[in-house]
Amino acid sequence: MVGSGVYWPPGIPALPTMSGVIDAYAHCGYELCSDAELADGYEKIAIFERDNEPRHVARQLPTGKWTSKLGDQVDIEHHDVESVGGVLYGEPTVFLRRPVLSAAVDDAVGRIVLPGDR
Secondary structure: OOEOOEOOOOOOOOOOOHHHHHHHHHHOOOEEEOOOOOOOOEEEEEEEEEOOEEEEEEEEOOOOOEEEEEOOOEEEEEOOHHHHOEOOOEEEEEEEEEEOOOHHHHHHHOOOOOHHHO
């Protein structure tokens, strides 16, 4: 736990590295997958990378659309994962998936925050 409503799994260095972020999500049940396509029974996330650092994470909704947190209070929904890519967040380079879980677990994972999302 990091504090202020932000969760980071214990035992994983809270450094802005792709491997650290992948490890943090693996701790929450995610595994690497190959693409952003909707997969029945799974939820997916995309990790955005800029300058070799993780900058943003988007989560796929059951409809196939994506949701992103932009700053402390703003949540948006977008049709494809690339919609929020660009200068600020970079591009989605890593995709992970996990079986659909309960809302209580989703809430804890939703609080992992990357530098670009603050």
